[in-house]
Amino acid sequence: MKIGGLRRSAAHRIACAVVAAEVRRLRDGDAARLPALDWPEDMPIGDEGLGLDSIEQLGALGALAETFGLDDDRLGTEPPARVGEWIDWVMAAQHTSDRQIIVATSGSTGAPRLCRHAVADLLDEAAYIAARFADRRRVVAMVPAHHLYGIIWTALLPGVLGIPVVVRTIGAALDLTAGDIVVAVPEQWLALSRIVRRFPDDVVGVSSAGVLDDRVATDLSAKGLARLVDVYGASETSAIAIREIPASTYELLPRWHLAPRDDGDWDLVDSRGARVDLPDRIDRTGDRTLRPIGRRDGAVQVGGHNVWPDRVARILRDTDGVADVAVRLHANGRLKAFIVPVDGRDPADLSATLDRVVADRLTAAERPKSLRFGSSLPRGEMGKLTDWV
CATH class of the missing domain: 1.10.1200 (Non-ribosomal Peptide Synthetase Peptidyl Carrier Protein; Chain A)
Incomplete structure (x- = not known):
């Protein structure tokens, strides 16, 4: 119907x-x-x-x-x-004709913002994607369909193509077969790159809701994944651009084009001429290609959730016994924190205190999984904060 x-x-x-x-x-x-x-x-x-x-x-x-x-x-x-x-x-x-679907942002703090999307626009997006994957015979969904990525790829797309959807969970048998298109997020693709010994022939992968590590993509290709597509988008915009691994730049979807801003950055402009903020600062590599180079709002994505390291650092810095804190995204996809104790505070005792603060005040996605202690934050010769191991 x-x-x-x-x-x-x-x-x-x-x-x-x-x-x-x-x-x-x-x-x-x-x-x-x-x-x-x-x-x-x-x-x-x-x-x-x-x-x-x-x-x-x-x-x-x-x-x-x-x-x-x-x-x-x-x-x-x-x-x-x-x-x-x-x-x-x-x-x-x-x-x-004016029906809408409303989704909430994936932010991990505060009240999520509601984002309205015309059903007609989402169906147009699904139709464009369907043309690129017309040979698929089944959608394998590893993401839920109440976020925009899942709505497009695991609900609307199979409807356009007239193919079934099966739900799979990592940790159980995947039972993949030729003609599948697997819809997952970067953390799931990382797990699959370690668990799957060999993909069946003609299985295609799609990733979104975070940065897909190039090393993971290389491992997946080496294990027989036929194609891997990385989707750049946001709850506010739906999909903005797509890249086919190993390409490093993303190609805009037909509904979007780029327009310059006074500050030298770029905005999105939709087919109706409305300007829309990009979630990231970008490097415009061509008329219709781009490369994201960093969030405008300082957020990072952990498990598909927007997380603000500065907010996490402020909460940890308010803990008794903490003199200073830096928080960054670890290479493993979780947050890590560098802690400077006040003079004389034992790091082991402070670590136990921080564990309680983390459990009580931070969401699962916000919780640093690695704590390092030192007498001062790591900084380079010019005084700029640097990374740590």
């Missing part, structure tokens, strides 16, 4: 991911009791199926309404009792 361009199969996958994320939030991160996605449409929402209590069911309705721009005038006389009734509600609102 297709209404307003959004296929029911796509709405189904997105809705399941949205509800799962909401239930996880209500259960303080615990979604272990939920059945594995994607839930069949005849599955009961209550005790006999998903096991959502009345408060969780209300939360699910609210999350779906926010994501798809729904209201209660299209609900029935009784609250939804099965998964398919959620999908009915979503599809009933897809008949107008």
